[in-house]
Amino acid sequence: MADNIYKTVDLGGGGDFSSLAAFIAWLYNNYNPLDRNACAICTVSSGNTYGDSAAWGSLPSFSGNATILIVTTKEHWFNGIFSSTRYYLATTPTQPTYWYQLVFCRVQIGAPGAPITGTIKAGLFLSGVVSSATTAVQSDVVANSMIICTTNSQTAISCPYSVADPLIIRNLLLTRPGYTGATGIYAPSVSSAIFDGNHIVRFTTPVNNGGYGSTYYNSTTASSISPNTEGNVLNATPTFVDETNWNYTLSINDTSAKNLYQPPVDTLPHGGFPLALNHNGITGYRFLYSSIGPTEPDPQNYPSWLIKVVNTDGGGDFTSLNAAIVWLYNK
Amino acid sequence: MAELLVMAQDPPVPHPRAFTKGMVVDIKDDGHKWGTEEKPPLFHVVKVPGVAKEELQFLLDSPDDPDPNVRDTLPPRFKKIASGLVKHLVTVSKSKLMSNVINI
Numbered sequence: 001m002a003d004n005i006y007k008t009v010d011l012g013g014g015g016d017f018s019s020l021a022a023f024i025a026w027l028y029n030n031y032n033p034l035d036r037n038a039c040a041i042c043t044v045s046s047g048n049t050y051g052d053s054a055a056w057g058s059l060p061s062f063s064g065n066a067t068i069l070i071v072t073t074k075e076h077w078f079n080g081i082f083s084s085t086r087y088y089l090a091t092t093p094t095q096p097t098y099w100y101q102l103v104f105c106r107v108q109i110g111a112p113g114a115p116i117t118g119t120i121k122a123g124l125f126l127s128g129v130v131s132s133a134t135t136a137v138q139s140d141v142v143a144n145s146m147i148i149c150t151t152n153s154q155t156a157i158s159c160p161y162s163v164a165d166p167l168i169i170r171n172l173l174l175t176r177p178g179y180t181g182a183t184g185i186y187a188p189s190v191s192s193a194i195f196d197g198n199h200i201v202r203f204t205t206p207v208n209n210g211g212y213g214s215t216y217y218n219s220t221t222a223s224s225i226s227p228n229t230e231g232n233v234l235n236a237t238p239t240f241v242d243e244t245n246w247n248y249t250l251s252i253n254d255t256s257a258k259n260l261y262q263p264p265v266d267t268l269p270h271g272g273f274p275l276a277l278n279h280n281g282i283t284g285y286r287f288l289y290s291s292i293g294p295t296e297p298d299p300q301n302y303p304s305w306l307i308k309v310v311n312t313d314g315g316g317d318f319t320s321l322n323a324a325i326v327w328l329y330n331k
Numbered sequence: 332m333a334e335l336l337v338m339a340q341d342p343p344v345p346h347p348r349a350f351t352k353g354m355v356v357d358i359k360d361d362g363h364k365w366g367t368e369e370k371p372p373l374f375h376v377v378k379v380p381g382v383a384k385e386e387l388q389f390l391l392d393s394p395d396d397p398d399p400n401v402r403d404t405l406p407p408r409f410k411k412i413a414s415g416l417v418k419h420l421v422t423v424s425k426s427k428l429m430s431n432v433i434n435i
Contacts, residue, residue, distance in 0.1 A: 013364030019357040022336060022369055025350045029373055032344045047360075054357040055393035057407035058348035118395070 005031070005038040011087065012046035020070065020089070021054035027068070032060035034068070042107070043073040044087050050076075051090030051111065062101050070104045077106035078128040080146065082246035084111040092118030092133075100141050100163060112246045115150045128248075140166040146248055149175045156203070159187035166193040172248065175202035183208050184234075197231040199238065199256070206234040332361030333384035335377040336369055337417050347404045353411035353433070355390040371419050377412070378422040386425075390432070406435050 008015035009023050017023040023040045031038065044050055059068065072078070076087035088108040103123040110116035110130030119133050123141040130148050131137070135155045137147055140163045147156045156173035159166040168185055175181035184200035187193050189210025200206040238256040241249040309316035310324050318324040336357040342349045350356060356374065359365075365376055379387065390412075394405040413431040416423060423431075 007368065008366075010366065013359070013366070015366050016368045017366040018336065018359060018363065018369060022356050022366065022374065025338065025356055026368055026373060028344075028346075028349055029340070029342050032342070054391055055407060057350040057354075057356075058346040060344075 002036040004036055007038075007040055009040050009042045009052070011042075011044045011049055011052060014045055015043070019054045020052050021056050021091075024056045024059055028058055028060045033063040034060040034066045035063040037067050037069065039069040039071065041071055041073060042087050043076050048085075050085055050087055051114065052087065053090040055091045056093060059102065066101065068102050070102075070107055072106050072108075078108040078126065078146075080128070080248050082108060082112050082128055082130060082148065082248070084114065089116075090114060092116050093120060093122055100139070103141075142168050142171055144170045146172040146174070148246075148248075149173075149181050150179070151176075152179045153182045155183040155186050156181065156200075157185045158183075159185070159190060159193060159209075161188055161190050161193075164192060166190055168193070168195045168198065170197045171199070173198060173200045173203070174248075177202075177243065180204060185209070187212075195230055195232060199233045199236075201235060201237055203235065207232065333379045333382050333387050334359050334361060334363050334365075335379065335387070335390070335412075336365065337375045337377050337412055339371055339373060339375045339417065339419070348407055350407055351411070353414055353417060354406075354408045354435075355387075355410075355412065358384045358387055358391060360384060375417050375419040375421075377417060377428075378420065379425055379428055380422060382425045382428075387428075409435060411435055 005027075007017060007023055007026075009017045009020055011018060017026065017040075020040060020042070027034065027038055042052070072087050078086075086108060088111045089104075090111070093102065093109075100123045102121075103125065104127045105125045106127060108128045108130075109120060112130065115130045115132040116136075117132055119135045120129060120131070120137045121139065123139055124137065124143070124145040126144045128146045128148070129136055130150060131154070132150045133154065135158045136149055137156065138158045138160055140159050140161065142157055149156055152175075154175065157168055157171070159168065166187060173184045179202065181203035182205065184203040184206040185195055185198065185208070187209040189212060191212045193209055193212060195207055195209065233256060236256040239251040239254040241247045241251050308318060308324055308327075310318045310321050312319060318327065335355050336359070338350045338352050338354045338356060341352045361378070361380060369376065390408070390410055392409050393407055394409055396402045396405060410432050412428070413433055416427070416431040
């Protein structure tokens, strides 16, 4: 595969593009079919406009396993707290068929007071969605993401079954207080689907997959068990730090998910839980490093790179790699 | 105050949802520092001084349909600008712009 494409989308100007619409138009005109991976890194370097609101045109067709990845910078990526003052996608991504080749990572789609009204058809990792669409997300791969439904009778995720093994894991699927959702996760009876470790809140039917991979019926008590054997917690209302203000960090006082699926007792094959918890000592429970939330996405203070020059002609820091490695070993 | 990012060419591979020449891709405030790739031959920037970008938002409106099969056949914009007006970094008045807006 040819070299990947990396471009910046800066709503404040000064990047390669000022909107994802321009980036997609550029891709369509220069790489169609797309024969390599393409990545757009999104940010707002200046100004106070955070919503990327220009509707897209067509995406290119895909050649082989190429993927378009949309990701945000550390200053703007989704960290479990929805905000309208952070880069967010304010228009529904238009893509009818590429449910898994268009992927969003750490992107907020929709914002408080500005829910997306169309169905998102893309893979989601570590992303947050605010949606009023009847079907918020149609995708076969959604992981470590939060989908917040803002009205009644919505379905959070619908799997089109376009891949052999749909994977919906470690997500928070929630209908806002005062409303009742229809279905948390829907799939057309796909026995190979994996729905593990999701927290599904305020939906009449948390999982509807023809009985596969979802419900566990306790014949002794004649009741459903929550969480079920797949690790999904069904309609156990969590306590968040400040749900009213869209802060979906799980509260220290939460009893819905606290202490569930923490290593080493987490035996679920795809991890335990989107909100599995590390107490941060201040605001509540934070998320595991591999999960969504402030802990891992938080900008961390890494040591600066140690850079040395090896010049075999002399004049550098070292004259051979061997000398450099010996120096490093002894440092 | 508005500046428009306008398609300067038709796509090499036609598609109903692809941007074509004259369609407005994005609108920003006057003085926006356009991206390094937002330039000819693919894009032109048209300046419309003295006009709030909100007044021109209709140029970004996109037809929609609840049926995805229908939606995939719709263009990404309702309107476009006549090709004779679109030159890179050209400054036009609102009235001249409006008289060159074409329904798609």
